[in-house]
Amino acid sequence: MEKLLEEFSLGLFVWQSLLFIGLLLLLGKFAWKPILSAVEERENTIKDALSSAEKAKEEMQAVQADNKRILQEARAEKEALLADAKKTATDMVNQAKDNAQAEAEKIMQQAQEAIQAEKEEALKELKTQVADLSLDIAKKVLEEELTDQKKQTALVEKLLKASKI
């Protein structure tokens, strides 16, 4: 202990204290403060960057999920639309078919009616003609009968052949 006290130099202690406190203040102001704040700033930047990356990732995932959902919705909608269109198309075709059928039937009916009418007209005419013919034949038969039996029969046949209905 005595040796330690003897070794102790007050001058060196004074210089050491002055220099060290001076160094402490100077470094504190010009070195440690900017260094620590720069490091802290950098750490905060990194932390922020990491958290924003994380956030971006989450957002990305949300967007992707959204996209998927929208796609699915679109697909469903498309399918619905397609089904709808198909249905409409079939409906339209069916309608058209029905219409056509109805029209056709109508036309057919009209045609038949026309035919019927025509037929009736024809029959009427035929009847009159047949009547006329019959009368004619009868007149001629009567005229022929008067001459020859054989000739009368041949005449009738000949007349019948000629007046082919």
Add this chain to the structure above:
Amino acid sequence: MKNSYARRFFKAASLGLILFFSIIPLQASPTSKSVTEEDKGSSKKEEIKAYIKHHLQDSYDFSLFSYTSADGKHHYVGIPLPVILWDEGLQIFSSSKLHHGDAVAQVGQNYYKLYHGKIYKTDAAGTIQYDADHHPTNTKPFDLSITKGVVSMIATCLLMFFLFRSLAQSYSKNRGIPTGVGRFFEPIVLYIRDDIARPNIGEKHYQKYMGFLLTVFFFIWFLNIFGLTPLGINVTGNIAVTFGLALLTFLITNLTGTKDYWLHIFDPLGNSMPWIAKAPLYVILIPIEVLGIFIKPFSLLIRLYANMQAGHIVLMSLIGLMFIFKNWIGSPLSFGLAFAISLIEVLVALLQAYIFTMLSALYFGFASEEHEH
């Protein structure tokens, strides 16, 4: 702009300091201490012992080496440093006047003599009076000399200032990324922050102690490392220096002490038992706690001093052994040992700086603790 001025100023100042030392010629001062035959006979051991003792002490000049010429004179090669004394006024003179204790320095009307590493005021003949225990009784003027230790500290301070200033500036220049030597020092700064200050002091208070912890760590580490260079500096192995460092730890600890810190010292048991039971215990406990306030920093100063001192003694003794053995087996062996010890000393240099910083942080942690008893 302001920064660049400060930079220029410090550059100029350091340049001036370098010039100051380089202008002064390396003085090889022959002294008349002749080595007599019986001195030679008293063996090399004494010489080595004296040399080590001399090395461990601070000195008034920055001596690089010394040798004994053929005519028996000691020659010292080194740079003389200014001696500053307070003796009825400021006395400033070059340490070359002291002639390493061989001559009396005359400064104005006063005479000074270097005796066993200390400056005493003497008469013109340089007589030293002794008391019964062979201690000098001459007056010792208050000594503020720029000694070897002070020069080493100034150099360390300048080095640290430029080093960490450039590190600080590299952040703003390089967008927060250090360049050059800062890449080596930044992790150490971060280590001190994250592994010494934060866990020991706590997240809330650590910032106000960072400046001291960083400065003290690098100051001790650099000086320890310089102590291992052949320049033969032994600053951190000097009790006055370690005392100054530990005193600051002591002052910071106790000046920033919270209410809880003082409560812990003067009322360590808290409300765990009634005062009547505490009173007899406190007769013992409080003195122990109060003593602890002083013992903690005292252990710091002794630990650093003793470790560095011991390292230097061991290293120099091993080097000295080479000259005692002077043969083909012993000398290489002691060289190998000295080399190994040097490597260990490099580790010790870092370790002691770490321990000092670590324990300081621990004490600051005690001082700033806040909790319910």
